[in-house]
Each structure stands twice: as structure tokens, then as C-alpha cells.
Amino acid sequence: MSKRRPLVAGNWKMNGSQAESTALVNGIKQGLASVNTAEVAVCPPFILIPLVATLLKGSNAVWGGQNLSVHKSGAYTGETAGPMLKDYGSTYVIVGHSERRSYYGETDKLVAEKFGAAQAAGLIPILCIGETLAEREANQTESVVARQLDAVIQMHGIAALKNSVLAYEPVWAIGTGKTATPQQAQDVHAFIRGRLAALDKGVADGMRILYGGSMKASNAKELMAQPDIDGGLIGGASLVAEEFLNICRAA
Numbered sequence: 001m002s003k004r005r006p007l008v009a010g011n012w013k014m015n016g017s018q019a020e021s022t023a024l025v026n027g028i029k030q031g032l033a034s035v036n037t038a039e040v041a042v043c044p045p046f047i048l049i050p051l052v053a054t055l056l057k058g059s060n061a062v063w064g065g066q067n068l069s070v071h072k073s074g075a076y077t078g079e080t081a082g083p084m085l086k087d088y089g090s091t092y093v094i095v096g097h098s099e100r101r102s103y104y105g106e107t108d109k110l111v112a113e114k115f116g117a118a119q120a121a122g123l124i125p126i127l128c129i130g131e132t133l134a135e136r137e138a139n140q141t142e143s144v145v146a147r148q149l150d151a152v153i154q155m156h157g158i159a160a161l162k163n164s165v166l167a168y169e170p171v172w173a174i175g176t177g178k179t180a181t182p183q184q185a186q187d188v189h190a191f192i193r194g195r196l197a198a199l200d201k202g203v204a205d206g207m208r209i210l211y212g213g214s215m216k217a218s219n220a221k222e223l224m225a226q227p228d229i230d231g232g233l234i235g236g237a238s239l240v241a242e243e244f245l246n247i248c249r250a251a
């Protein structure tokens with residue numbers, strides 16, 4: 001049994017009206033008492049964070065953003081800053097999600113800057129790394145996740161990783177219904193932890209490495225039973241309260 005407390009984080013992406021979000025959060029709240037071990041987090045779109053924060057305040061669940069600006073404040077039209085997320089009681093913020101990398105041109109360097117901006121604002125970054133299908137088929141999975149991880153370590157040092165969470169999300173598994181097998185995921189998680197351990201054993205042992213990519217209640221248990229999988233980053237399945245809760249219960 002791992003000494004790391006599992007984290008299950010819901011990435012709502014760009015989904016949810018006020019009414020839908022209220023119903024979803026209330027549904028999650030009602031089931032929290034039956035989640036024994038896992039820490040439960042939800043990451044709604046920015047505009048829904050005040051609502052979600054109000055609903056979740058005083059519960060065991062925490063919340064966070066899906067992205068943030070590298071800047072603290074100022075003339076950056078359309079951006080949202082880490083201190084703003086913090087002001088609404090956020091605990092976490094996702095950085096470097098593959099959708100940000102591929103649709104919004106976020107480079108390893110920008111992701112590393114966002115990682116730093118998150119920590120500077122007192123938020124815990126959930127750093128997403130993962131390979132595309134083409135990269136996997138070209139046997140580049142390890143070199144890609146190493147490159148994405150190293151960009152952050154080079155900019156901030158290995159000690160900065162202590163206060164962060166990693167999420168291994170194979171791009172080919174995101175939103176496709178095609179989950180990595182528990183062994184495929186475990187192999188990459190072990191590689192990531194080994195890479196951290198080569199620099200700092202304490203950071204490696206304490207690091208929560210989440211799996212993300214079509215995780216649902218029916219496959220969560222098997223994935224999270226792997227020794228180096230410490231929870232999940234859940235997209236589609238986090239939009240249905242009972243499904244999300246069942247993943248949390250499996251952790």
C-alpha cells in the first residue's frame with residue numbers, strides 16, 4: 001500500500017452551465033462521505049469557480065483551475081492569474097494539459113513558466129505530460145515525457161517538484177475511450193518516478209503521479225491498483241456525479 005494519498009481530480013474542460021454545475025457539485029457533495037481515502041478535487045472553467053467554491057466551501061473536496069497566466073496581473077486581455085484562482089480558495093491548477101499544448105501552442109518552456117506562476121501564487125500545479133499516438137508508435141514515449149518533465153526541473157529545480165502533482169496522460173487515450181492498459185500506464189509511471197529518484201529520492205517517493213485518459217469507474221480500480229499510479233485526472237467521467245464518485249471510491 002502506497003504512503004501517498006491518492007488524488008482524483010475532475011477536469012471539466014469547457015463544460016457546464018450554472019445549473020448543471022450546481023447539480024453536479026451537489027451530487028458529488030452528497031457522496032463524499034463514502035469516499036474513504038482519496039482527496040477529491042474539481043477543476044471547472046474559470047467562470048464557474050466562484051459558484052463551485054461557494055458550494056464546496058466547508059466540504060472535504062477542493063477545487064482549482066485548468067490553466068493560468070504566467071503573469072500575476074496587468075494588461076493581459078482574456079487571461080486569468082494564479083492569485084485570482086487563489087483568491088477563490090483554489091488548491092490546484094492544471095498546467096500543460098495536452099489540449100493546451102496542441103490547440104493553444106503551449107511549449108515546454110511556457111508550461112514550465114506556468115508551473116512556476118502556480119507555485120508563486122500558492123497553488124499546487126498538476127503538471128500534465130504524455131505522448132501522442134505517433135510518438136508511442138515511434139517508441140518515443142519515454143523521451144517525450146522526460147523532455148516535458150525536464151523542462152520544469154531545469155527551470156525550477158527538482159526541489160520545486162515537491163509541492164506539485166504529475167499527471168501522465170497519453171494523448172491517444174484522452175477523450176477517445178481508449179485507455180492505456182494498467183501495465184502500459186504503470187510502465188510510464190515507474191519511468192517517471194525513476195527519473196525523479198535519480199535526482200531526489202524523497203521527491204520521487206512523495207510524488208503523486210495521476211493517470212489520465214478515458215479513466216472511468218469500470219477501469220479505475222485496476223489502474224489505481226498499480227504501484228506507481230496515485231490517482232486520476234478525469235475528463236468526461238467527471239461530469240457525472242455518480243461515475244466520478246465511483247472513481248474516487250476506487251482510489
Ligand code: PGA
Nearest residue numbers: 174175213214234235236
Ligand atoms: P478523459 O480526459 O477522461 O475525457 O479522457 C482526461 C483529461 O483530458 O484530463
